[in-house]
Amino acid sequence: MDKSFKAFVVNKSDENFSAEVRIMSTDDLPAGDVLIKVHYSSVNFKDGLASIPNGKIVRSYPFIPGIDLAGVVAHSTDPRFKVGDEVIATSYEIGVSHFGGFSEYARIPGDWIVPLPVGLTLKDAMIFGTAGLTAALSVDALENRGLTPESGKVLVTGATGGVGSIAVAILAKRGYHVVASTGKQTEHEFLKNLGAKEILSREEITGEKIKPLDQQLWAAAIDPVGGNTLAAILSKLQYGGSVAVSGLTGGTDLPTTVFPFILRGVSLLGIDSVYCPMETRLKVWNRMATDMNPAEKLELIKREISFPDLNKSLSEILQGQSRGRNVVVF
Numbered sequence: 001m002d003k004s005f006k007a008f009v010v011n012k013s014d015e016n017f018s019a020e021v022r023i024m025s026t027d028d029l030p031a032g033d034v035l036i037k038v039h040y041s042s043v044n045f046k047d048g049l050a051s052i053p054n055g056k057i058v059r060s061y062p063f064i065p066g067i068d069l070a071g072v073v074a075h076s077t078d079p080r081f082k083v084g085d086e087v088i089a090t091s092y093e094i095g096v097s098h099f100g101g102f103s104e105y106a107r108i109p110g111d112w113i114v115p116l117p118v119g120l121t122l123k124d125a126m127i128f129g130t131a132g133l134t135a136a137l138s139v140d141a142l143e144n145r146g147l148t149p150e151s152g153k154v155l156v157t158g159a160t161g162g163v164g165s166i167a168v169a170i171l172a173k174r175g176y177h178v179v180a181s182t183g184k185q186t187e188h189e190f191l192k193n194l195g196a197k198e199i200l201s202r203e204e205i206t207g208e209k210i211k212p213l214d215q216q217l218w219a220a221a222i223d224p225v226g227g228n229t230l231a232a233i234l235s236k237l238q239y240g241g242s243v244a245v246s247g248l249t250g251g252t253d254l255p256t257t258v259f260p261f262i263l264r265g266v267s268l269l270g271i272d273s274v275y276c277p278m279e280t281r282l283k284v285w286n287r288m289a290t291d292m293n294p295a296e297k298l299e300l301i302k303r304e305i306s307f308p309d310l311n312k313s314l315s316e317i318l319q320g321q322s323r324g325r326n327v328v329v330f
């Protein structure tokens with residue numbers, strides 16, 4: 001089957017870099033068992049990096065970025081998937097070394113595909129996307145360590161971003177007292193509408209100086225920011241508290257000491273959505289459709305965009321200016 005379709009293609013040769021919509025053919029797509037008619041994709045921080053010349057994400061050019069996609073099976077040689085099935089595919093090599101979701105068609109190995117769980121639409125799945133899966137994996141990891149709403153307050157950093165906003169909405173739905181930290185003065189109402197009970201500025205998290213141990217403020221934290229923010233969180237967690245760390249928008253260094261770990265039994269939980277095993281992925285996607293589904297709050301989090309808006313959206317997410325989740329509609 002040879003079909004032409006539109007895709008957002010980045011290309012780099014010598015000094016030249018381009019990021020534009022092109023007409024492609026299904027013959028141009030990489031090998032895979034399942035051809036998917038993509039209905040929705042979404043914009044993640046990694047896609048921002050894939051859309052600039054030195055983002056160090058894309059392995060070879062020309063390339064179709066987009067680490068997330070949701071759509072309907074158009075052709076399949078994998079017995080687990082048949083024509084008409086609604087499916088989700090996120091991460092693994094998608095949008096990094098395997099043509100991704102900013103495309104009307106994608107061909108994906110069956111092992112990377114999640115059947116759309118009952119209770120979610122394809123659009124819901126992309127409002128969540130990789131950022132939402134990461135938020136849900138973070139909540140799941142904290143709860144696996146015993147966190148309950150009775151444990152105490154839970155901090156979410158980078159709260160207006162993709163991971164942060166979904167984490168706020170999931171935690172609020174599950175009855176937690178959510179403290180949201182943001183650098184955006186203008187978005188306090190947005191965070192309250194998602195269910196945050198308290199809002200702190202970024203500076204209030206780090207303070208003037210990060211002490212090895214500080215006041216014990218939070219039972220747990222979800223941190224997609226990292227850097228000094230993570231160091232400050234470690235020093236302010238309650239005895240036995242945990243922080244689920246997933247990101248680096250605030251930096252990659254971690255200027256901390258061993259004291260929170262050896263004197264307060266604090267745990268640092270690493271969250272990876274890219275090679276997260278399929279068994280965990282299926283379990284957590286099913287939780288996102290049920291007990292972790294913030295339902296109508298997803299509408300507050302999403303902004304719908306299309307091909308012509310992609311370059312602007314990708315640049316906003318790199319500048320930390322994005323709010324919630326941008327869903328690409330095809």
Ligand SMILES: NC(=O)c1ccc[n+]([C@@H]2O[C@H](COP(=O)([O-])OP(=O)(O)OC[C@H]3O[C@@H](n4cnc5c(N)ncnc54)[C@H](OP(=O)(O)O)[C@@H]3O)[C@@H](O)[C@H]2O)c1
Binds near residue numbers: 045182202
């Ligand atoms: N481990 C994984 O599997 C995984 C999966 C998805 C994402 N990530 C990573 O998680 C991070 C967040 O991803 P995302 O999709 O949520 O991105 P995003 O939508 O851009 O959100 C990041 C948020 O971080 C805050 N921020 C930005 N610059 C900051 C700075 N210099 N200092 C402190 N806070 C800053 C901003 O929120 P406020 O303005 O509200 O403070 C921003 O909206 C990225 O590093 C991404 O690569 C990791």
